[in-house]
Amino acid sequence: MKITDVEPIVVSWPPFENSFWTSLNRIGQVSELVVLVHTDEGIIGIGEAHGGSMHYIDNTGVAHISGAGSTVTDILKPLLIGENPLDNERLWSKMFGLTYQKGWSQIGATRQQILAAMAAVDIALWDIKGKAANMPVWRLLGGYRNTVPCYVTGGYYQDGKTIDDLTAECKSYVETGYNAIKLKIGGVSVEEDVDRVTAVREAVGPDIDIMVDVNEGYDVRTAIRAARLLEPLDIRWLEEPVHWYDRIEGLRQVADATTIPIASGEQALTRWDARDLLTRGGIKIMQFDCTRSAGITEVLKIAGMCAAQNVNLALHHDPQVHGHVMAALPNGEILETFPSAARDPIWAELFSVRPEIVNSQMTLLDRPGWGLELNEDTLEKRGVRG
Numbered sequence: 001m002k003i004t005d006v007e008p009i010v011v012s013w014p015p016f017e018n019s020f021w022t023s024l025n026r027i028g029q030v031s032e033l034v035v036l037v038h039t040d041e042g043i044i045g046i047g048e049a050h051g052g053s054m055h056y057i058d059n060t061g062v063a064h065i066s067g068a069g070s071t072v073t074d075i076l077k078p079l080l081i082g083e084n085p086l087d088n089e090r091l092w093s094k095m096f097g098l099t100y101q102k103g104w105s106q107i108g109a110t111r112q113q114i115l116a117a118m119a120a121v122d123i124a125l126w127d128i129k130g131k132a133a134n135m136p137v138w139r140l141l142g143g144y145r146n147t148v149p150c151y152v153t154g155g156y157y158q159d160g161k162t163i164d165d166l167t168a169e170c171k172s173y174v175e176t177g178y179n180a181i182k183l184k185i186g187g188v189s190v191e192e193d194v195d196r197v198t199a200v201r202e203a204v205g206p207d208i209d210i211m212v213d214v215n216e217g218y219d220v221r222t223a224i225r226a227a228r229l230l231e232p233l234d235i236r237w238l239e240e241p242v243h244w245y246d247r248i249e250g251l252r253q254v255a256d257a258t259t260i261p262i263a264s265g266e267q268a269l270t271r272w273d274a275r276d277l278l279t280r281g282g283i284k285i286m287q288f289d290c291t292r293s294a295g296i297t298e299v300l301k302i303a304g305m306c307a308a309q310n311v312n313l314a315l316h317h318d319p320q321v322h323g324h325v326m327a328a329l330p331n332g333e334i335l336e337t338f339p340s341a342a343r344d345p346i347w348a349e350l351f352s353v354r355p356e357i358v359n360s361q362m363t364l365l366d367r368p369g370w371g372l373e374l375n376e377d378t379l380e381k382r383g384v385r386g
Contacts, residue, residue, distance in 0.1 A: 001132065003080050005038040006121065008072040008386035009379060010065050013345045020343060021157035023186030023217025032346050033069050034374065034383070035120035039085055043131050046372055047124030048318060049116045049291050065386040068116035071109040073386040076117055085128045092122055092297040115269055115293040122295025123321055123370075130369035138364045141300070141328035148326045148362045149334045150319070151211065155183030155200070156343070163196055167203035173339075177359040180209035180236065180334065186217025190226045201233050211263070213239040220250040227258035237263040237285050237314075248281050255282025266316035269293045274302045278309045285333065289316035290325070299325055307331050319347070320354050320372055323362050335362060349378045
């Protein structure tokens with residue numbers, strides 16, 4: 001089998017009417033990089049990546065792919081044409097070499113753009129591998145189970161949103177069957193956030209898991225103070241509590257000061273970043289995002305390191321891909337999902353066939369590869385092709 005084409009498509013949705021805020025950052029729009037890897041045997045692999053703007057509109061109103069999308073076309077595609085797509089480890093190493101070999105900085109892409117482009121390509125190669133083997137990726141990777149527990153991420157800050165609005169939102173998740181909810185904190189005073197989380201705990205009761213995500217919004221002292229105030233509320237984990245510049249040693253100080261388990265890893269780019277979180281950061285939950293960086297081939301190595309450190313996986317974003325990893329391995333704990341089309345139209349609109357989530361459980365499809373089919377109407381309406 002040979003690769004005959006590598007086709008990027010950037011799919012973007014219109015800006016939100018009322019932006020969603022984490023502690024420090026505004027989420028005003030979403031997009032996804034879809035990569036189709038074509039082969040001479042007619043098998044087409046579907047890959048995905050995300051993490052920022054990947055297209056621009058010129059002064060004539062025509063949209064063009066940029067960033068990780070153009071990296072796929074201009075840099076990775078020439079390396080891959082004619083290669084055997086089943087050789088994912090060799091092709092991963094070939095692509096990763098671009099980030100450190102002599103002259104890498106002259107190739108016209110940042111390391112992060114290369115790693116995001118690699119992620120989409122590598123994920124597509126695993127789709128091909130599953131289709132060639134006529135089995136779903138979750139079974140190809142290990143087949144530990146075919147279902148994965150899920151939680152819903154919500155509780156964002158928005159203009160005009162009150163605590164009553166927040167509790168009504170969370171109760172709606174429970175009514176649809178979710179038994180675990182993650183809330184955003186760190187965007188207001190610690191005391192106000194404790195009031196917000198307390199209100200949600202009272203609204204949903206003691207049997208619903210609550211996680212809180214600071215999105216790197218605190219310094220170490222503030223993170224420790226917040227953690228100690230939140231401890232009586234039975235918090236399942238405290239996520240990314242400290243600023244980006246102290247996400248290893250500072251994170252460890254917070255971990256040592258609280259009984260709440262610490263989760264982190266979505267900002268990690270490689271296994272080496274993940275290693276430092278595991279050995280020096282004090283985390284109990286690993287949230288590496290292989291659709292943001294480096295792909296399935298890399299997350300499997302990280303999963304092995306986590307197993308040796310008694311750390312479970314709760315991989316970040318893109319449940320249609322990460323669900324397969326979580327189902328394949330014994331240390332897959334729980335999967336992040338975004339069921340609201342108002343916050344994440346990707347899940348609602350990008351696929352014509354995908355897994356379903358019922359009563360806080362995703363059941364993986366018994367279809368070859370990822371089991372996904374793309375919605376061609378959405379690609380036509382929202383997509384920009386490279």
